Each structure stands twice: as structure tokens, then as C-alpha cells.
Amino acid sequence: MTSFSKIFSILHSEQVELSFPDSKVVQLFYDSRLVANVDGGLFFAFSGNKGDGHRFIPQLAQKGLTQWIISDPIWAEWLRNRGGQNWILVEDVLSGFQTITSNHRSQYTLPVIGITGSNGKTIVKEWLAQLIGSDYFICKSPKSFNSQIGVGLSVWNLSKGHTLGIFEAGISHTGEMENLRNMILPNLGILTSLGPAHEEGFNSLEEKLKEKISLFSETKDLILSDALFARFSDSISGSCKQANILTWKWEKEVLSIDNAGFFLHFKGTKIKFQLPYVDDASLENLGNSISMALHLNVESVAIQSRLSMLSLPEMRLSLKEGSNGNVIVDDTYTNDLAGLAAALQFANLQRKAGQTLVLVLSNLEESILTDSEIQNEIGSLSVSFEINNLLTIGSQFEKTNSLEPWNHLNFKNSEDLLNSKIYNSFKDSVILVKGARRFGLEILVKAWQKKVHGTHLEINLDAMVNNLNFYKSQLPANTGIMAMVKAMSYGSGGEEIARILEYHHVNYLAVAYADEGIKLREAGIKLPILVLNPMPEALQSLIDYNLEPEIYGFRILNLWIELVKSQTEGPIPPIHIKLETGMHRLGFFEKEIDLLIEILNQNPTIKLATVFSHLAGADDQNLDAYSLKQIEIFETVCQKLKEKLKQNFKKHILNSAGILRFQQATYDFVRLGIGLYGVEVNSWFQNQLEPVSKFKTTISQIKTLNANETVGYGRKGKLLKDSKIATIAIGYADGFRREFSQGAVQVKINNQWAPVVGNVCMDMTMVDVTEIAAEEGDEVVIFEDIESLMKLAKAANTIPYEILTGIGQRVKRIFFRL
Numbered sequence: 172m173t174s175f176s177k178i179f180s181i182l183h184s185e186q187v188e189l190s191f192p193d194s195k196v197v198q199l200f201y202d203s204r205l206v207a208n209v210d211g212g213l214f215f216a217f218s219g220n221k222g223d224g225h226r227f228i229p230q231l232a233q234k235g236l237t238q239w240i241i242s243d244p245i246w247a248e249w250l251r252n253r254g255g256q257n258w259i260l261v262e263d264v265l266s267g268f269q270t271i272t273s274n275h276r277s278q279y280t281l282p283v284i285g286i287t288g289s290n291g292k293t294i295v296k297e298w299l300a301q302l303i304g305s306d307y308f309i310c311k312s313p314k315s316f317n318s319q320i321g322v323g324l325s326v327w328n329l330s331k332g333h334t335l336g337i338f339e340a341g342i343s344h345t346g347e348m349e350n351l352r353n354m355i356l357p358n359l360g361i362l363t364s365l366g367p368a369h370e371e372g373f374n375s376l377e378e379k380l381k382e383k384i385s386l387f388s389e390t391k392d393l394i395l396s397d398a399l400f401a402r403f404s405d406s407i408s409g410s411c412k413q414a415n416i417l418t419w420k421w422e423k424e425v426l427s428i429d430n431a432g433f434f435l436h437f438k439g440t441k442i443k444f445q446l447p448y449v450d451d452a453s454l455e456n457l458g459n460s461i462s463m464a465l466h467l468n469v470e471s472v473a474i475q476s477r478l479s480m481l482s483l484p485e486m487r488l489s490l491k492e493g494s495n496g497n498v499i500v501d502d503t504y505t506n507d508l509a510g511l512a513a514a515l516q517f518a519n520l521q522r523k524a525g526q527t528l529v530l531v532l533s534n535l536e537e538s539i540l541t542d543s544e545i546q547n548e549i550g551s552l553s554v555s556f557e558i559n560n561l562l563t564i565g566s567q568f569e570k571t572n573s574l575e576p577w578n579h580l581n582f583k584n585s586e587d588l589l590n591s592k593i594y595n596s597f598k599d600s601v602i603l604v605k606g607a608r609r610f611g612l613e614i615l616v617k618a619w620q621k622k623v624h625g626t627h628l629e630i631n632l633d634a635m636v637n638n639l640n641f642y643k644s645q646l647p648a649n650t651g652i653m654a655m656v657k658a659m660s661y662g663s664g665g666e667e668i669a670r671i672l673e674y675h676h677v678n679y680l681a682v683a684y685a686d687e688g689i690k691l692r693e694a695g696i697k698l699p700i701l702v703l704n705p706m707p708e709a710l711q712s713l714i715d716y717n718l719e720p721e722i723y724g725f726r727i728l729n730l731w732i733e734l735v736k737s738q739t740e741g742p743i744p745p746i747h748i749k750l751e752t753g754m755h756r757l758g759f760f761e762k763e764i765d766l767l768i769e770i771l772n773q774n775p776t777i778k779l780a781t782v783f784s785h786l787a788g789a790d791d792q793n794l795d796a797y798s799l800k801q802i803e804i805f806e807t808v809c810q811k812l813k814e815k816l817k818q819n820f821k822k823h824i825l826n827s828a829g830i831l832r833f834q835q836a837t838y839d840f841v842r843l844g845i846g847l848y849g850v851e852v853n854s855w856f857q858n859q860l861e862p863v864s865k866f867k868t869t870i871s872q873i874k875t876l877n878a879n880e881t882v883g884y885g886r887k888g889k890l891l892k893d894s895k896i897a898t899i900a901i902g903y904a905d906g907f908r909r910e911f912s913q914g915a916v917q918v919k920i921n922n923q924w925a926p927v928v929g930n931v932c933m934d935m936t937m938v939d940v941t942e943i944a945a946e947e948g949d950e951v952v953i954f955e956d957i958e959s960l961m962k963l964a965k966a967a968n969t970i971p972y973e974i975l976t977g978i979g980q981r982v983k984r985i986f987f988r989l
Contacts (some may be wrong), residue, residue: 174740175193179192184259188251188257188811195742215267226266232256240259257920267322273354276356279336281333282359292518302460302469306467309336312338321351322351322497323354357391361395362393362394362455362654364455380407391415393411417462419435421454433445433446435462444475445479447481497619511535515530519601528560528601529611530605531606534567558775562874565581589615628867629985641859642827653680682702683702685716689718701718706882712732719744722757728746728770731746743777747780747783753797764808767810768816781823782809782889786826789826821838824838826851827847831855845885846860866906867952869948873895884928905981911936919952
């Protein structure tokens with residue numbers, strides 16, 4: 172965060188227009204499709220093989236964007252004629268972008284880890300962040316942002332609150348790493364591997380190594396595998412003269428045929444770990460991640476406890492259970508030849524004796540090899556990994572020579588493959604799906620994936636949009652919607668829900684705590700975000716991430732004022748004043764308003780976004796008189812604020828229930844919460860809403876037990892007759908509560924109800940399926956509509972909110988659209 176005038180001073184351009192020199196720069200834009208909120212935005216008009224960014228200037232100017240870095244004098248004249256613009260004309264936009272982000276990075280002295288290598292950069296970054304995330308407040312590259320632009324966008328996210336940075340750097344030609352190094356300035360480093368990925372831009376492996384390790388020319392400590400260092404020790408030692416080279420290696424301890432432990436040798440110690448993944452690529456990535464965590468003084472015991480929870484980065488080699496006994500390896504993320512080899516190795520590790528290996532591959536668009544050369548490479552891989560069936564998609568494989576010996580079929584697109592006879596012919600196979608995102612290979616993964624897949628929460632995004640539109644239809648045209656996405660969007664998932672709401676133009680998002688808002692910002696959400704319960708220790712992070720606090724009392728107000736006074740740069744988010752009208756939770760009393768007005772008028776830098784309150788009984792008609800009294804108090808106080816404050820503000824008081832019952836008080840915004848997720852608490856318009864979530868699991872095992880046997884802890888499940896008991900893969904750690912024990916609730920299996928037997932366990936529950944034609948692996952429905960959700964809430968003597976928000980984070984969320 173900085174000012175446009177400072178950007179100008181950094182770039183030293185002679186051709187510039189500063190209509191608003193003190194205008195703040197918060198967001199860096201390069202893709203017009205990603206521009207939602209233009210406030211504090213600076214657009215870089217990159218030009219290259221993928222197009223000219225200047226042509227999007229009119230579209231963005233229409234949206235209200237006023238700050239630009241450009242390289243075309245014609246567009247400088249266009250902006251000058253438009254007026255009211257900040258722009259700088261530079262010779263090369265990319266160079267200007269990198270200069271700005273390098274300057275931003277240089278302002279921070281925190282530890283920063285730079286990661287490079289041919290493969291594994293993103294996985295090491297994500298795994299390392301998971302291993303040390305409890306010990307550091309980390310700024311890291313989103314997904315695989317490791318390019319000349321991606322690194323700059325990642326580094327720009329650095330703020331005063333961060334205690335560690337992790338950034339990956341990817342190159343494909345000589346001369347590229349210098350710019351990345353200047354943006355990252357790593358004082359710690361990880362070299363993951365050195366292989367053939369992006370080899371087309373280098374004359375030799377040595378040349379590529381030299382370019383990559385130039386990232387670490389001024390790095391203090393460099394971590395890499397013992398094997399990699401032994402292979403290139405002279406080059407690494409010569410290029411990284413200032414670095415302390417720290418190497419690691421694994422020692423395998425075979426405990427039994429199916430079980431092995433691994434010892435990590437690092438910095439003169441030998442530590443045993445139980446690892447979640449043991450293929451060669453994962454061992455390499457885990458070695459780098461664990462070694463850096465140890466180097467950062469994270470205890471080995473803590474590392475071990477976190478290893479079991481490691482997850483592969485989204486869209487990277489996801490292992491999924493398929494139908495017909497198939498195993499699906501989903502690698503629909505990258506499409507280079509080196510990545511293909513790693514994915515094939517991973518797929519082969521899932522392969523049991525007698526299983527066939529099927530490779531589904533789209534055009535390899537990240538390679539500059541000719542089609543014939545690509546086919547030769549794939550032919551070699553087909554031999555090495557004993558591929559039985561090769562299904563290719565795209566023009567690159569229409570004319571084949573070297574692929575003809577294999578069972579090879581080519582399709583124009585994914586839909587053609589899906590409609591072919593071969594689509595459903597595979598059984599007991601390992602199917603690797605890999606390729607370019609534009610070919611839509613995800614539809615193949617979804618089609619092959621087994622429809623019953625462990626414990627998961629299905630979230631129907633189309634249903635959520637329907638519910639949003641229903642409430643919009645009940646509001647005046649000038650009333651906006653503030654969507655509540657606190658508590659992981661009522662259990663449904665945070666950033667995924669926020670994205671769909673942003674796409675459908677809600678006006679605001681609201682979260683409970685700062686860390687929820689930070690996660691949304693890190694996920695790229697641009698909407699204004701209200702933080703309803705800001706902790707004093709988190710106020711700086713609100714400024715850093717442009718999050719807007721609820722101010723509910725004088726203590727938090729004074730802390731905010733003092734913090735704002737200390738800020739030397741960056742925008743200051745506006746505040747939201749909470750009034751106490753009868754909820755008696757948070758807020759200013761009416762008798763405190765005169766002092767509040769005095770303080771706000773004395774501090775004009777504190778900008779006011781909204782004034783709001785909360786109804787204590789909006790869903791209870793017996794409390795209507797009380798609700799109306801709250802609205803009356805709210806209007807009285809707001810009128811006083813309007814008359815005496817030296818700034819304007821907007822108002823809101825209604826939640827989901829209130830939207831439908833107190834239409835006279837819709838004001839400027841309403842706060843849409845549980846209604847968005849399919850629950851109409853008044854029950855007036857429940858048929859207008861669609862259920863958003865379905866909670867499901869599977870049967871792990873079925874046992875036949877005799878009468879008088881008992882089931883579960885404490886022998887609480889007493890059988891009165893011979894019974895079939897199914898153990899289902901869900902427990903109170905997943906949100907299936909202890910109150911559901913001993914027949915308190917039933918679950919649905921094959922459209923029949925099965926009561927819980929005995930006590931609910933942490934990870935498992937037993938149900939009676941004596942009268943049900945059930946098999947192991949069958950789907951189990953916990954709830955699928957408002958009726959079944961309400962039954963669970965009633966059994967627990969609670970409300971649907973608590974059931975939804977209580978669903979464990981380890982439960983997989985599956986988002987879909989019909």
C-alpha cells in the first residue's frame with residue numbers, strides 16, 4: 172500500500188499525469204476480468220504474445236478506475252482527454268511493475284524463503300506453510316504464482332503483520348531470475364529439484380542450474396537434498412558463496428510388508444517421522460518442507476502431528492475413488508512433460524497387480540517442442556510406465572506416428588470422449604487425467620469419480636444463487652445486500668461462497684473475526700468486508716487487509732483512533748458504528764451518542780461507512796412490539812447522528828428473518844445470513860428457498876450380531892434381537908453430535924431410515940440396518956433438506972445454525988453447479 176505520487180517517484184518517468192497525487196494504491200491489476208472493486212486500484216497495461224492490455228482501458232475507466240501504468244503514447248493522450256486520471260508512461264510496463272514490487276519488498280526485514288526448482292515448488296510451499304502456519308503469520312504465493320508477474324503480485328501482499336514470507340520462483344529462459352530475485356530478496360532458500368521441465372529455454376542442464384540458483388546469490392541458508400547437492404556440488408557452492416548449504420536425506424526403516432518408517436538426517440540429527448505420502452516425488456517434497464520447518468525451530472513433535480493433516484494443493488495430483496473399481500488421479504492443473512512424468516510415477520504407485528494404467532492427456536500447451544517431438548516423448552513414457560490405454564484430446568495428437576503401437580484414441584474435446592463407447596469401459600484401472608485447463612478435463616474426473624466418496628458436505632451453488640435472488644426480489648431496488656460469510660459461511664466454506672456472492676454482485680461481506688477476512692483477501696476477494704467482532708490485537712491487520720471494523724464501544728474506538736494516527740501510508744478502512752437498541756450484546760447506548768458524536772467530529776480522518784443495530788427477536792411475532800421499539804430507537808439515534816455528524820453514513824438493522832417481516836426498515840442494506848443457506852426461519856417462504864447443503868458419508872463395515880450383544884462405548888447399544896449393524900464413517904469430530912446417540916436420530920440409507928445404535932464415537936457411528944438392503948460402501952445421508960436438518964437440530968435441542976457451523980473442517984466440501 173502506497174500513494175500514486177510515491178509510485179511516480181519510484182519509476183522516474185518524465186511523462187506523467189497526477190490528477191490526484193495522494194491517491195492510494197492498494198491493489199495491482201493486470202487482468203480486466205479480475206477487477207471488481209476499483210478503489211485503490213492500479214492497472215498495468217501489459218503487452219505481449221497474449222494481447223495488449225491497453226485495449227481494456229476504456230472498459231476499466233467506465234468502472235471507475237483512474238490509475239494506470241502504460242507504455243503506449245496514444246493511450247496517454249486518451250487518458251489526458253478523459254481527465255481526472257493518474258497515469259505514468261513508461262518504456263516497458265513489466266519492468267515498471269517489477270520495480271514497484273521490488274521497492275515494496277525492500278521495505279520489510281522479515282525472513283523470506285525463496286523456492287525454485289524444476290518440480291515441486293508449489294507443493295513444498297503449501298506443505299511448508301501447513302507445517303509452520305501455527306508458528307508464523309505467513310505471506311505466500313497464491314497457488315503457483317511464480318512467474319515474472321505472479322511473483323510481483325505475491326510480494327505485493329506483504330504487510331506489517333507478516334512474520335514470514337514464502338515465495339516460489341519459476342523460470343523458462345536465461346536472464347529471468349534476476350528480476351525475480353530482486354522482487355523476492357530471499358534470505359532463506361529451498362532448491363527442490365533439477366530436471367527437464369522448461370528445458371527448451373536453456374542450452375544445457377548446467378546453464379539452467381546456474382540460472383535457477385542465482386535466486387540464492389545473497390541467501391543466508393539454502394536447503395536441498397543430499398543427492399541433489401552431491402550431483403551439482405561445485406556449481407551450487409560456487410554460485411551460492413554466501414549461503415550456508417544445509418542438506419538432508421531419508422533413511423527408510425522397513426517395519427513390515429505394509430508399514431515403513433522414515434528417518435530424516437538433517438543438521439547432524441536423525442529424526443523418525445511417519446509420512447502421509449511415500450512416493451519418490453512426495454519424499455523429495457516432504458524432505459525439503461520438514462527440513463526448513465526444523466531449521467525454523469519448529470519442534471519435531473509438532474511437525475509429526477501436522478504431517479497427518481497435510482493435503483495436496485488444490486488441483487494437484489488429487490487421488491479420488493472412481494466407479495467400477497477405478498482410481499482417478501486428478502492432475503488437471505499443469506501440462507508440461509516433466510510434470511507428466513511425476514504424475515505417472517504417482518499414478519503407478521496406486522496401481523495394484525493386474526491393474527491397467529490409463530492416461531488421458533490434452534495438448535501440452537506449455538511446451539515449444541514440435542508435435543512429433545512431443546509424441547516421441549510420450550511414446551517413451553508409455554514404455555517406461557507401461558501405459559495400457561492412451562486417450563488424447565486436441566489437435567496435437569490428430570496425426571500420430573510414434574503413438575500408434577499403443578491403444579491410442581484421439582478426441583477433439585472432453586465432451587467427445589465422454590460420449591464415446593470407451594468412456595465407461597474401464598474397470599479396476601488407474602486413470603490419470605492431465606492437461607490444459609481450457610480443455611475442461613474436470614468433467615471427465617467428475618464423471619469417472621465414484622458418486623459416494625467418504626464423508627463430505629455437498630454445496631449447491633445454484634441453490635444459493637436462487638436464495639439470494641429470492642431475497643433480492645423482496646427488497647426495494649435501492650437496498651443493498653450484506654452477505655454473512657462468518658464461520659466458514661455457516662459451515663459451507665469461506666472463499667468459495669464469497670466468490671460466488673461477489674460474482675452475483677452483493678454489496679458487502681461480513682465476517683466475525685479478522686482472520687476470516689484475511690483469508691478472503693488472500694483468496695482474492697475484493698468486496699468490502701465488515702468484521703463484526705474485531706479484537707484489539709488484530710486492528711493493524713484490518714488496515715493491512717482493508718477490512719472494515721465494527722466499532723461498538725469507546726475502548727475499541729479509541730484504540731482505532733490511536734492506530735489510525737500512527738499510520739504513515741495506505742488507505743484507512745471506514746468504520747461501522749453498532750448501536751445498542753435492545754439486543755444487549757454489543758453497541759453504544761443512546762445516552763452515549765453525544766460523546767460519540769464529539770469524538771468522531773474531532774477525528775475527521777475516521778470515516779464512517781454505516782450505522783447499524785440488531786433485532787433480538789426478528790423471527791418471533793410475539794416480540795414484534797419489542798422489535799418495533801428497537802427500530803424506533805435506531806431511527807431516533809440515526810437522525811441525531813445525521814444532524815450532528817460532519818459526514819454521511821448508510822444504515823442497516825435487518826437480518827434474514829427481519830427482511831421478510833419488517834419491510835419498512837430495509838434502509839440502505841440488509842444482512843442476509845441463514846436465509847442465503849436455505850433456511851427461512853419464519854417458515855413463511857420456505858418453499859421459495861432451495862436447500863444448499865447435503866451432508867453425507869458412507870458405510871465402512873456391516874456386522875451381523877446376536878440378540879443381547881452390545882454396541883459401542885459403555886455398551887450403551889443393547890440389541891434386543893439379532894441385528895445387522897453398520898458402522899458409518901462419521902462422528903462427533905465431523906459434527907455428528909453426541910446428542911444423536913442411542914436412537915435420538917436416524918440417517919437415511921437407500922431411502923430408508925436407520926437409527927443410531929449406542930453412543931456416537933469421535934470418528935464413527937453405528938446404525939441399525941437390519942431391515943435395509945445395505946452394503947459396505949453405500950451412501951449415508953445425514954441431512955439433505957430443511958426437514959432433515961431441523962430434525963437434527965431438535966434432537967440436539969439447538970437451532971440449524973449450530974448444526975451447520977458445527978460441521979468439522981476435516982469434512983470435505985464439494986461445490987457444484989447443476
